[in-house]
Amino acid sequence: MEKFTTLTSTAIPMNIENVDTDQIIPARFLKATDREGFGDNLFRDWRYNKTGNLNPDFVLNHPEYSGSILVAGDNFGCGSSREHAAWALTDYGFKVIVSSFFADIFKGNALNNGLLPVQVSPDFLKVLLSEITEKSTTKLVVNIENQSISIEGTSFQESFDIDAYKKTCMINGYDDIDYLLSKKETIEAFEKQKTY
Amino acid sequence: MGKTLFDKVWDAHVVDIIDPDSYRDGPQVLYIDKHLIHEVTSPQAFNELKERNIPVFRPEQIVATADHNTPTKDQHLPIKDALSRNQLEQLSKNCKENNITLYELGHKYNGIVHVMAPELGITQPGMTIVCGDSHTSTHGAFGTIAFGIGTSQVAQVFASQCLLLTKPKSLRVSINGKLKNGVLPKDVILYTISKLGTNSGTGYFCEYAGNVFENMSMEGRMTVCNMSIEMGARGGMIAPDETTFEYIKGREFAPKGDELEKKVVYWKTLPSDKDAKFDKEYYFDAEDIEPMITYGTNPGMGIKISQTIPETSDASFEKSLNYMDFKKGESLINKPINFVFIGSCTNSRIEDFRVAANYIKGKQKAANVTAWLVPGSKQVEAQIIEEGLKDIFDEAGFELRQPGCSACLAMNEDKIPQGEYCVSTSNRNFEGRQGQGSRTILASPLMAAATAVEGKIIDITKQMN
Numbered sequence: 001m002e003k004f005t006t007l008t009s010t011a012i013p014m015n016i017e018n019v020d021t022d023q024i025i026p027a028r029f030l031k032a033t034d035r036e037g038f039g040d041n042l043f044r045d046w047r048y049n050k051t052g053n054l055n056p057d058f059v060l061n062h063p064e065y066s067g068s069i070l071v072a073g074d075n076f077g078c079g080s081s082r083e084h085a086a087w088a089l090t091d092y093g094f095k096v097i098v099s100s101f102f103a104d105i106f107k108g109n110a111l112n113n114g115l116l117p118v119q120v121s122p123d124f125l126k127v128l129l130s131e132i133t134e135k136s137t138t139k140l141v142v143n144i145e146n147q148s149i150s151i152e153g154t155s156f157q158e159s160f161d162i163d164a165y166k167k168t169c170m171i172n173g174y175d176d177i178d179y180l181l182s183k184k185e186t187i188e189a190f191e192k193q194k195t196y
Numbered sequence: 197m198g199k200t201l202f203d204k205v206w207d208a209h210v211v212d213i214i215d216p217d218s219y220r221d222g223p224q225v226l227y228i229d230k231h232l233i234h235e236v237t238s239p240q241a242f243n244e245l246k247e248r249n250i251p252v253f254r255p256e257q258i259v260a261t262a263d264h265n266t267p268t269k270d271q272h273l274p275i276k277d278a279l280s281r282n283q284l285e286q287l288s289k290n291c292k293e294n295n296i297t298l299y300e301l302g303h304k305y306n307g308i309v310h311v312m313a314p315e316l317g318i319t320q321p322g323m324t325i326v327c328g329d330s331h332t333s334t335h336g337a338f339g340t341i342a343f344g345i346g347t348s349q350v351a352q353v354f355a356s357q358c359l360l361l362t363k364p365k366s367l368r369v370s371i372n373g374k375l376k377n378g379v380l381p382k383d384v385i386l387y388t389i390s391k392l393g394t395n396s397g398t399g400y401f402c403e404y405a406g407n408v409f410e411n412m413s414m415e416g417r418m419t420v421c422n423m424s425i426e427m428g429a430r431g432g433m434i435a436p437d438e439t440t441f442e443y444i445k446g447r448e449f450a451p452k453g454d455e456l457e458k459k460v461v462y463w464k465t466l467p468s469d470k471d472a473k474f475d476k477e478y479y480f481d482a483e484d485i486e487p488m489i490t491y492g493t494n495p496g497m498g499i500k501i502s503q504t505i506p507e508t509s510d511a512s513f514e515k516s517l518n519y520m521d522f523k524k525g526e527s528l529i530n531k532p533i534n535f536v537f538i539g540s541c542t543n544s545r546i547e548d549f550r551v552a553a554n555y556i557k558g559k560q561k562a563a564n565v566t567a568w569l570v571p572g573s574k575q576v577e578a579q580i581i582e583e584g585l586k587d588i589f590d591e592a593g594f595e596l597r598q599p600g601c602s603a604c605l606a607m608n609e610d611k612i613p614q615g616e617y618c619v620s621t622s623n624r625n626f627e628g629r630q631g632q633g634s635r636t637i638l639a640s641p642l643m644a645a646a647t648a649v650e651g652k653i654i655d656i657t658k659q660m661n
C-alpha cells in the first residue's frame with residue numbers, strides 16, 4: 001500500500017446521496033480476476049448514456065472539473081461489499097472521498113486500498129460542494145497527520161475522525177496482513193484453548 | 197451488567213487486542229470459525245497470497261461455492277461467456293491448489309452461498325462466519341456473528357483465520373404481537389427498513405427480538421437477517437432456540453449425538469441476558485405491518501401496499517422517483533408489471549416456493565408476464581420437484597430455472613430489460629441492479645406470485661380476508 005500523509009488537489013463535486021457500490025461499479029464488470037482496469041467502468045451507467053457515448057451531464061465528464069478528490073453526497077458506498085468499488089475509484093485516480101456519511105464495508109475497503117474516506121459535517125459538505133461547483137479551481141487540503149480538511153487559502157476547515165490504528169497504517173503504508181501474520185503464535189494458542 | 201448475544205459470541209472469539217495503550221477502542225483480532233468464498237470476490241485474494249508467498253492457514257475451515265456468475269439454464273453445458281467461465285475455472289483451480297472444499301456448478305450441494313451453508317449444517321449458533329458478500333448477515337439467524345467483508349479481508353482470513361476489527365455497537369429491534377394474514381418475514385424486514393432508513397444501522401450489529409421472531413421459521417429468520425445490511429448494519433442476529441436446534445439436527449455437517457447435545461447446552465447460554473444493555477433500541481407492533489412494496493431505488497423506500505408514495509421534496513428522492521417513473525402521492529396498485537423474479541438469498545428457500553405454489557395452484561400466469569423462479573440451491577431445486585411444486589409452476593406457466601444468484605444482480609444473462617418493472621423477492625432495488633435501466637420493486641414471494649398471476653400489482657390483503 002502507498003503511504004499517505006497530505007494531499008492538495010482540486011476536487012470533483014458529485015452532489016448525489018446514497019451512492020451505492022452497484023453505481024460505482026455495476027455487477028456486470030465484476031468478472032475480472034485481477035485488480036486492474038476497473039477505473040474505465042467507474043460510475044459506468046452514469047458516465048455513459050444508453051448508446052455508449054459519454055453523458056455530458058454527468059459531473060465526471062465536465063471538462064472543468066478534475067482532481068484526485070471526490071466530494072459526494074450523504075451515505076456514500078452503501079450496498080454490496082465489492083472491493084471492486086474501491087479499486088475502481090483508485091484506478092480512476094481518486095485518493096480521497098469526502099462525504100457526510102460512509103457505509104461500513106466501503107470505508108474498510110477504501111482504507112485497505114490507501115483510499116482515504118473523509119467524513120465531514122453536513123454543513124461543511126454543503127460549503128465544499130457549492131465552493132467547488134462554483135469555482136472548479138478551488139483546491140482542498142487534506143492532512144491525515146492532524147486529521148484536517150480545508151479549502152486552500154481560506155479559513156474553512158474541519159477536522160475528521162480516523163481510527164488511530166488505521167491512521168498509522170495509512171501514514172506508513174502498512175496493511176493488516178503483516179500485523180496478523182506477526183500474531184500467528186497467539187492465534188495458534190487461541191485455537192488450542194478456545195472454549196466454545 | 198448482563199451481556200448481549202452479540203457480546204457473548206464476539207468476546208469468545210477475541211484472540212488479542214492491539215496495543216490498547218496507543219489505540220483506544222482500536223481493532224481487536226477476531227477469530228473466524230468459517231470462511232465462505234465464491235468466484236467473484238476471492239480471485240484477487242488468492243493472487244495476493246500467491247504474490248506474497250503466504251500459505252492458506254486453515255483450508256479446512258473454508259467452504260467454496262459458485263453462485264454469482266453461473267448460468268441458470270443448461271448448467272451441464274460449458275459456460276458460454278468466456279469471462280464467467282474463466283472466473284469459475286480460477287475458483288476451481290484455487291480451491292484445488294489450496295485443499296479447499298468446493299461445491300462447484302452441478303454439484304448436489306451447489307447453491308447461493310447463504311442458502312447452501314445453513315442447509316448443510318455448516319452454519320451453527322455461536323460461530324463467527326465471514327464471506328466476501330454483504331448478505332453474509334443471513335447466517336445471523338442462527339445466533340451467529342456473520343458479516344460481509346472486502347477482498348483484502350478475504351486475504352487476511354486466508355492468511356491468519358482472523359480479522360482486525362473494531363467492535364461494533366449493539367442495536368435491538370423488538371417486534372411483538374400477531375402478524376396479519378398475508379404478512380411474511382420479508383414484509384417484516386421491509387417495514388423495519390422503511391421505518392429506520394438505510395443507514396440507521398451503520399456501525400451496529402442488530403439483534404431482532406420479540407415473539408414475531410420467536411414464532412418465525414428458520415427460513416423466515418434468514419430472510420430477516422439477510423436484509424440487515426440494507427439498513428446499514430453489518431449483521432443481524434436472532435437468539436438460538438428450539439426452532440434453531442431442530443433445524444440443525446440431522447444436517448450433513450451438523451454435530452451429531454453426544455457432541456450435538458453438548459453444543460446445545462452451550463448454545464442455550466447464548467441469548468442476551470435480561471439486563472443486557474443495547475446502544476440503541478427500537479420497538480414496533482406486529483399489527484402495524486402490512487404487505488410491503490418498494491417504490492424507489494433503495495430498500496428503505498418502501499410503503500404498505502395500501503399506502504401511496506410519500507410527498508417528499510428533496511433532490512435524491514426526486515431523482516429516484518424519476519428513475520422509477522413513479523409520481524409522488526400515487527398508489528402502486530394496478531401498475532402493470534411484465535417481469536417477476538422469485539429467488540435470491542433473501543427468498544429462494546423451500547418455504548418461499550411453498551408460499552408461491554400455494555397461491556399459484558389452480559391459477560394461470562398472466563400473458564404479459566415473464567416469471568422466473570430460481571431456487572437458492574440444488575437441494576431446494578430437488579425438493580421443489582419432490583414436493584410436486586414444479587408441476588404447479590409448470591401448469592401455471594412459470595419458469596423454474598437452475599440455482600444461482602441470477603437476476604438478483606444480473607451478472608449472467610438473467611437480466612431485466614431496460615425500462616421494465618420487475619417485482620422481485622431479492623434485496624436491492626438500486627438503479628440497474630437487475631440489468632441496465634431495469635426498475636426493481638421489492639416484495640415478498642406471495643406479492644410476487646400474485647403479481648405474476650394478475651399481470652399487475654394488487655392489494656393482496658383483499659384476497660386474504
Ligand code: SF4
Binds near residue numbers: 540601605
Ligand atoms: S442472491 Fe443476490 S444478494 Fe444474494 S449473494 Fe447472490 S447476488 Fe448477493
